[in-house]
Amino acid sequence: MRLRDKTVLLTGASGGIGAALAQELAAAGARLLLQGRDRTRLNRLLAGLPEPGQHSIVVADLLRTEQRPALLQAVQKAGGLDVLINNAGTSHFAWLEDQAQEQISEQLALNLTAPILLTRELLPWLRRPGLVMNIGSAFGGIGYPGYSVYCAGKFGLRGFSEALGRELADSRIKVLYFAPRATRTTLNSSRVYDLNQALGNHTDSPELVAAQAMMALQKEQRQRWLGWPEWLLVRVNALFPGLLDRGLAKQTAVIARYAEHHCDKEAKS
Numbered sequence: 278m279r280l281r282d283k284t285v286l287l288t289g290a291s292g293g294i295g296a297a298l299a300q301e302l303a304a305a306g307a308r309l310l311l312q313g314r315d316r317t318r319l320n321r322l323l324a325g326l327p328e329p330g331q332h333s334i335v336v337a338d339l340l341r342t343e344q345r346p347a348l349l350q351a352v353q354k355a356g357g358l359d360v361l362i363n364n365a366g367t368s369h370f371a372w373l374e375d376q377a378q379e380q381i382s383e384q385l386a387l388n389l390t391a392p393i394l395l396t397r398e399l400l401p402w403l404r405r406p407g408l409v410m411n412i413g414s415a416f417g418g419i420g421y422p423g424y425s426v427y428c429a430g431k432f433g434l435r436g437f438s439e440a441l442g443r444e445l446a447d448s449r450i451k452v453l454y455f456a457p458r459a460t461r462t463t464l465n466s467s468r469v470y471d472l473n474q475a476l477g478n479h480t481d482s483p484e485l486v487a488a489q490a491m492m493a494l495q496k497e498q499r500q501r502w503l504g505w506p507e508w509l510l511v512r513v514n515a516l517f518p519g520l521l522d523r524g525l526a527k528q529t530a531v532i533a534r535y536a537e538h539h540c541d542k543e544a545k546s
């Protein structure tokens with residue numbers, strides 16, 4: 278899709294990947310509705326975009342039912358939508374037994390339920406042709422120790438994207454799943470960066486991820502996995518999960534050392 282003069286709603290616009298993507302979209306001439314929870318951060322982002330007057334901000338917590346209508350109202354005010362990008366997300370790197378019920382519920386609510394509900398609410402306002410891009414993760418294709426809840430959300434989001442895309446096959450609305458690998462943003466704690474360094478896993482910049490997301494939008498790529506080893510591993514995992522079981526089993530002790538709480542317990546014992 279050509280993005281010039283298209284209306285795009287971007288959730289999580291104030292975050293690392295969101296802010297970089299907002300810059301790319303604005304540079305391509307799109308009109309942006311930028312969602313986040315922090316008005317100050319959103320206004321700072323807006324002021325740094327080319328032609329800030331073309332765009333607007335929507336302050337809303339996606340986990341607060343009473344705040345979600347603000348998004349629908351912004352879309353109605355804009356007269357409709359061409360692209361919805363479900364990007365807001367959260368992650369908690371910890372062994373399942375060490376996660377509080379609220380942490381589990383919040384991750385699933387923000388990473389899975391919120392994009393499903395928002396998409397349902399905004400579908401009637403999505404023009405044809407239209408795009409929904411769901412920001413997934415490499416962990417939506419590979420179950421990874423320390424990320425069981427995050428993986429549940431991102432695998433779920435991938436299933437949602439695939440099924441909805443097929444449901445809407447005759448409607449000229451396409452549903453895309455875009456899966457970054459580790460990216461340098463505040464989503465990840467220092468433990469995650471230390472783990473990735475210890476394992477030699479690559480970390481991308483949000484600017485690189487945003488540029489790739491733009492290409493995926495422009496080419497309307499149904500699924501896009503960033504990073505060569507991750508792309509391959511997702512496929513190998515789908516066909517021969519036992520191979521990844523064996524590979525990851527060799528790393529699990531190292532991963533456990535970095536996971537939140539697990540290492541605290543070890544230190545105490």
Ligand SMILES: NC(=O)c1ccc[n+]([C@@H]2O[C@H](COP(=O)([O-])OP(=O)(O)OC[C@H]3O[C@@H](n4cnc5c(N)ncnc54)[C@H](OP(=O)(O)O)[C@@H]3O)[C@@H](O)[C@H]2O)c1
Pocket residue numbers: 288289290291292293294295312313314315318337338339340363364365366367368387412413414415456457458459460461462463464465
């Ligand atoms: N960073 C990575 O390593 C990585 C890798 C693969 C996939 N991803 C995915 O990429 C997407 C963006 O991640 P990121 O790294 O840019 O994260 P980030 O820098 O932490 O930004 C998260 C964004 O989500 C918003 N948000 C958080 N909780 C919210 C809530 N309850 N209601 C509304 N908005 C909320 C934040 O808004 P506030 O400013 O209000 O907090 C912020 O704009 C996520 O879906 C993530 O799962 C990230």
